[in-house]
Amino acid sequence: MQSQGEFDLIAQYFKRPAPSGMLGIGDDCALLSPAQGWDLAVSTDMLVEGRHFFADGDPRLLGHKALAVNLSDLAAMGARPLACTLAISLPRVDADWLQAFADGFHALSRDAHCPLIGGDTTGGADQIILSITVMGEVRRHQALRRAAARLGDDLWVSGTLGAADIALRLMLGSLPPDPARLALCRNALEAPMPRLKLGRYLAGVAHAAIDISDGLLQDLGHLLDASQCAADLWLDSLPAHAALQGLDEAVRRDALLAGGDAYELCFAAHPRRREQIDTLSRQLALPITRVGTLRSGSGLRVLDAQGQEVSIQRRGFDHFAAPL
Numbered sequence: 209m210q211s212q213g214e215f216d217l218i219a220q221y222f223k224r225p226a227p228s229g230m231l232g233i234g235d236d237c238a239l240l241s242p243a244q245g246w247d248l249a250v251s252t253d254m255l256v257e258g259r260h261f262f263a264d265g266d267p268r269l270l271g272h273k274a275l276a277v278n279l280s281d282l283a284a285m286g287a288r289p290l291a292c293t294l295a296i297s298l299p300r301v302d303a304d305w306l307q308a309f310a311d312g313f314h315a316l317s318r319d320a321h322c323p324l325i326g327g328d329t330t331g332g333a334d335q336i337i338l339s340i341t342v343m344g345e346v347r348r349h350q351a352l353r354r355a356a357a358r359l360g361d362d363l364w365v366s367g368t369l370g371a372a373d374i375a376l377r378l379m380l381g382s383l384p385p386d387p388a389r390l391a392l393c394r395n396a397l398e399a400p401m402p403r404l405k406l407g408r409y410l411a412g413v414a415h416a417a418i419d420i421s422d423g424l425l426q427d428l429g430h431l432l433d434a435s436q437c438a439a440d441l442w443l444d445s446l447p448a449h450a451a452l453q454g455l456d457e458a459v460r461r462d463a464l465l466a467g468g469d470a471y472e473l474c475f476a477a478h479p480r481r482r483e484q485i486d487t488l489s490r491q492l493a494l495p496i497t498r499v500g501t502l503r504s505g506s507g508l509r510v511l512d513a514q515g516q517e518v519s520i521q522r523r524g525f526d527h528f529a530a531p532l
């Protein structure tokens with residue numbers, strides 16, 4: 209966008225005072241200084257209309273979610289947020305849409321102490337495209353890298369699983385209409401809260417972590433590959449969201465194991481950390497559930513209550529498969 213409109217738009221909707229010690233929106237680059245002895249953690253995620261969000265969805269929720277999914281990556285690395293940038297491509301300038309989007313974005317940016325310090329604004333494409341980069345800091349050698357899980361570690365999952373997947377299926381019509389159930393699980397899909405406090409606490413406590421964005425089996429698979437470990441996952445121990453009650457067993461199982469958009473953390477920690485993690489769960493008022501164990505070899509086995517292996521249809525969300 210090469211018009212005066214672009215600069216007005218940035219000033220009106222996106223520009224906020226930068227915190228002291230940082231140079232924010234308005235120069236060629238933003239400037240920030242991570243603390244000494246800390247590493248800078250950087251992550252980018254894109255969201256494309258029709259692929260990651262509904263064109264007619266609430267823009268305030270979209271503003272929240274676009275930042276939330278990026279912050280979830282900082283949480284999974286054990287990093288605390290420093291700042292973010294936002295690149296946005298808009299097919300047209302719709303003031304009401306932009307105001308609501310910016311409100312949702314800035315509200316979470318404030319709550320998470322992750323100020324917006326730069327970005328880019330353009331037009332041209334037929335869909336809304338968003339790309340957010342988050343920067344955070346994590347004490348040197350304490351980042352929760354995917355490759356750092358060890359044999360014998362416990363596997364843990366925060367919060368509950370499956371709600372966002374069921375909400376998506378209800379909204380897409382691939383499950384029969386069920387307004388009461390949708391009311392229970394819609395918030396999980398539309399307004400996920402990144403597990404930043406948990407992630408920060410786990411840095412230096414857990415060995416490795418990943419956030420569950422594309423489905424537990426798929427994301428945990430990445431962690432196992434990187435760590436060159438295998439895992440047993442106990443199906444009955446998985447923390448199911450209340451909205452999964454009464455669903456057909458195959459649907460329920462699929463939501464737990466392969467449902468995307470959960471933004472919970474899955475992490476590996478030494479068994480001697482169990483008590484510490486249970487205490488943390490109480491302090492954060494957040495369920496943290498032990499769901500399996502790491503063993504030698506490769507691959508992931510899902511076991512039922514009798515210890516029998518369960519066969520799996522779908523492992524997770526594929527961004528190149530059918531759009532919404």
Ligand code: ADP
Nearest residue numbers: 218222233234235236294295296326327328329
């Ligand atoms: P440049 O020409 O150097 O790319 P721009 O004219 O694109 O700069 O942007 C001007 C300023 O506004 C820069 O500081 C840039 O980081 C910021 N900015 C542009 N778009 C956004 C946006 N969507 N959100 C936040 N900051 C933005």
Ligand code: MG
Nearest residue numbers: 327328329330
């Ligand atoms: Mg630019």
